[in-house]
Amino acid sequence: MTRPAGTAEQDAAPRFAVGDRLSPRARRVVLSYLILLLIYGGCVAVSREFLSWGTMRLQLVQATFIGLIAIGETFAILIGQIDLSVPWTITLSAILGTNLAALHGQQWIAFAVVIAVGVVVGLLNTFGVFILRVHSLIWTLSVNLMLQGVALIYTNAVAPTTHIPALARFLALGNVGGMPMAFLVWAFFAALAILALGRLAFGRHVYAIGNRQAAALLSGVRLGQVHAVVFILSALGAAFVGLMLSGYSSQAYLGMGNDYLLPPIAAVVIGGTRLSGGDGGYVGSIAGALTVVLLQAMLITLNVSEGARQVIFGAILLALAFLFLKRGR
Amino acid sequence: MKPPEPARRSRRFAFEKHAGPISCALGLIVIIGLYAARQPMILSPFGLASLANASVALALAAVGQTAVLLTAGLDLSIGAEITLINCFAATTMGASGLGIAWVVAASLLLGLAMGFLNGVVVAYGRVEPLIATFCTAFIFSGAALIVLPRPGGSIPDGFAAALTGSWGPLPCSIVLLAGAVILVWAPVFNSRLGRYIVAVGDDAASARLSGLPVRRIELASYMLAGLFAAVAALFLAAETTSGDPGIGNIYTLNSLAASVLGGVALSGGRGTVIGPILGSFVLAIILNALGVFNVSAFWQDFIEGLILMVVLGIGGLRVLRAGSWLALLRQ
Numbered sequence: 001m002t003r004p005a006g007t008a009e010q011d012a013a014p015r016f017a018v019g020d021r022l023s024p025r026a027r028r029v030v031l032s033y034l035i036l037l038l039i040y041g042g043c044v045a046v047s048r049e050f051l052s053w054g055t056m057r058l059q060l061v062q063a064t065f066i067g068l069i070a071i072g073e074t075f076a077i078l079i080g081q082i083d084l085s086v087p088w089t090i091t092l093s094a095i096l097g098t099n100l101a102a103l104h105g106q107q108w109i110a111f112a113v114v115i116a117v118g119v120v121v122g123l124l125n126t127f128g129v130f131i132l133r134v135h136s137l138i139w140t141l142s143v144n145l146m147l148q149g150v151a152l153i154y155t156n157a158v159a160p161t162t163h164i165p166a167l168a169r170f171l172a173l174g175n176v177g178g179m180p181m182a183f184l185v186w187a188f189f190a191a192l193a194i195l196a197l198g199r200l201a202f203g204r205h206v207y208a209i210g211n212r213q214a215a216a217l218l219s220g221v222r223l224g225q226v227h228a229v230v231f232i233l234s235a236l237g238a239a240f241v242g243l244m245l246s247g248y249s250s251q252a253y254l255g256m257g258n259d260y261l262l263p264p265i266a267a268v269v270i271g272g273t274r275l276s277g278g279d280g281g282y283v284g285s286i287a288g289a290l291t292v293v294l295l296q297a298m299l300i301t302l303n304v305s306e307g308a309r310q311v312i313f314g315a316i317l318l319a320l321a322f323l324f325l326k327r328g329r
Numbered sequence: 330m331k332p333p334e335p336a337r338r339s340r341r342f343a344f345e346k347h348a349g350p351i352s353c354a355l356g357l358i359v360i361i362g363l364y365a366a367r368q369p370m371i372l373s374p375f376g377l378a379s380l381a382n383a384s385v386a387l388a389l390a391a392v393g394q395t396a397v398l399l400t401a402g403l404d405l406s407i408g409a410e411i412t413l414i415n416c417f418a419a420t421t422m423g424a425s426g427l428g429i430a431w432v433v434a435a436s437l438l439l440g441l442a443m444g445f446l447n448g449v450v451v452a453y454g455r456v457e458p459l460i461a462t463f464c465t466a467f468i469f470s471g472a473a474l475i476v477l478p479r480p481g482g483s484i485p486d487g488f489a490a491a492l493t494g495s496w497g498p499l500p501c502s503i504v505l506l507a508g509a510v511i512l513v514w515a516p517v518f519n520s521r522l523g524r525y526i527v528a529v530g531d532d533a534a535s536a537r538l539s540g541l542p543v544r545r546i547e548l549a550s551y552m553l554a555g556l557f558a559a560v561a562a563l564f565l566a567a568e569t570t571s572g573d574p575g576i577g578n579i580y581t582l583n584s585l586a587a588s589v590l591g592g593v594a595l596s597g598g599r600g601t602v603i604g605p606i607l608g609s610f611v612l613a614i615i616l617n618a619l620g621v622f623n624v625s626a627f628w629q630d631f632i633e634g635l636i637l638m639v640v641l642g643i644g645g646l647r648v649l650r651a652g653s654w655l656a657l658l659r660q
Contacts, residue, residue, distance in 0.1 A: 082459070128638065128641065128642065132641070132642045133657070134641040134642065135589075135595045137403070137459065137585075138582065138585045138586060138589065138595075138637075138641060139638070139641055141582045141585075142582070142586070142634050142637035142638045142641060143634065143638065144634070145582070145630055145633055145634035145637065146630075146631055146633075146634025146635055146637075146638060147634070148630045148631075148634070149627075149628065149629070149630035149631020149632065149633070149634050149635075150631055152627050152628075152630055152631070153627050153628060153631055156625075156627040213658045214655055214658040217654055217655060217658060218655070223654070262463065262467070265460075265463070269460055275457045275459055275460055276457065305474070305475065305478075306471075306474055306478075307471045307472065307473070307474030307475035307476075307478065308471065308475060309471065310467050310468070310470060310471025310474065311467070311468050311471035311472055311475070312471075313467055313471075314464045314465065314466070314467025314468035314471060315464075315468055317460075317464045317467070318450065318456070318461065318464035318465065318468075321456050321457075321460050321461065321464065322450075322454055322456060
């Protein structure tokens with residue numbers, strides 16, 4: 001995505017002026033957590049239920065699904081791309097994984113399918129976006145449509161099973177020491193993602209590509225490798241969430257991933273990562289995922305109609321995007 | 330002594346500019362030929378009218394999308410705009426006492442208003458077009474659900490027949506498309522505004538330095554997209570004689586794909602109007618032909634996705650001509 005020249009200088013200027021105070025990136029992360037607090041306050045104002053651990057536990061599990069997808073989405077957005085093939089990667093991996101596992105009576109097959117689907121979809125996205133240089137927005141949407149077709153063809157031949165691997169159920173519904181297992185899984189992968197972005201060479205390469213691809217290439221960054229890793233991670237995250245979702249609702253069904261296209265991207269944007277790439281991180285995305293989930297829960301509690309819910313969700317998201325730009329530029 | 334002679338360069342440039350439309354036109358001939366070999370009836374006036382009816386809504390959406398793409402913008406809300414106007418027309422045209430003409434005028438105004446909202450957010454709010462139109466798409470499709478929660482509503486027969494019938498050998502839908510292009514697109518793009526739109530898409534920074542009102546130009550392009558979306562929605566309402574809160578979904582991706590297929594650059598500043606129209610006809614007729622070639626409904630999404638990927642991939646093959654990665658990244 002090309003940016004108008006000139007914004008770079010405007011971005012750089014305050015960095016010197018602020019001096020040893022917070023960097024713009026840190027300020028955006030703080031802002032995203034302030035937004036989370038604000039939305040949580042709104043939730044509590046709407047219903048006392050949100051003060052109870054039982055309700056919040058439920059929200060944490062929901063946020064896990066969005067947060068896990070947001071890992072790959074954060075990486076993809078940081079290199080200046082986007083992954084919109086998430087919904088049907090979720091559905092396909094859930095249906096294929098649970099069916100094959102039930103057929104052979106082996107749990108590990110479901111996880112093998114998750115990895116296979118993730119790698120294949122990730123490589124397919126890399127092929128279109130990096131090798132053929134199609135805009136990731138339309139390429140990954142087309143891949144999404146194609147995956148939808150694959151899922152339809154498969155379910156036409158084989159009915160989805162309701163026999164879900166016990167391990168998938170445990171990952172989504174289990175409890176370890178009072179904490180939901182799903183949340184622990186999220187915390188683990190979130191720590192890995194933050195570590196990878198902050199401490200590993202891979203993270204530096206991701207930021208380098210997002211800032212200026214040509215400069216990254218000249219500095220010896222293997223563009224293809226990084227693109228492939230990012231898209232595979234994104235697809236793997238979606239495929240894994242597919243399996244967890246099938247454990248969560250004890251079934252895999254067509255369209256189960258349809259609600260997961262916008263929320264992870266919204267989480268990344270609320271978390272202060274720039275859609276133009278090269279600026280941001282996963283710490284903010286965590287707050288973003290929680291914000292999105294609480295916002296949805298609040299609108300459901302308020303008992304507004306599906307249409308009105310969409311209008312409010314879109315408007316609030318737009319307002320948040322607005323807020324970040326006002327500060328950023 | 331300079332390697333690229335001006336004349337040769339400009340000729341090559343002219344070819345690059347028209348490569349999309351030309352390949353689409355050739356593709357269209359091949360596809361209609363294959364179709365006719367299987368189903369000769371398609372070359373009858375009735376058959377051609379049905380092909381046109383299946384393609385015109387997408388063509389209108391793609392033309393609207395192109396107006397935005399030319400400024401290096403993007404309208405992901407075009408499908409939702411179509412949905413909302415379609416639902417609005419279906420609930421007001423048949424039931425309420427308003428005349429058809431009033432509903433049509435209100436629909437066009439609604440399209441302009443939604444484009445205005447997009448334009449204000451993108452041009453004056455400086456929100457990325459991608460996220461801005463993603464958000465407004467939510468707002469528009471939510472509003473459509475409020476207006477018409479379930480498929481329904483009605484469209485007067487007279488209005489439906491007027492848009493989907495034939496005037497002698499000429500399908501009305503083609504007349505509508507040509508009318509929209511001649512009455513809206515041609516005047517805009519033959520005026521200063523049109524040249525400004527291309528200039529902004531080519532290089533927004535230098536356009537601003539040259540004193541062009543970049544924001545107003547971007548705003549105008551989104552309003553243009555909204556207007557074309559409104560025409561597409563009215564045509565869809567006439568074609569289906571009802572409203573459907575899910576009708577517009579496919580038009581977002583397909584309008585982008587048709588534009589790219591027709592040679593419009595997503596990076597802005599390059600494109601024609603005939604390219605997206607031909608691209609839409611190619612896409613829509615391929616999808617329409619799947620039924621004729623006995624493709625099971627279960628395979629349709631798969632094949633549609635695959636076709637889009639192949640089409641987009643072919644557009645990306647020019648990459649193979651680039652000398653090095655560095656040359657490629659500079660583009």
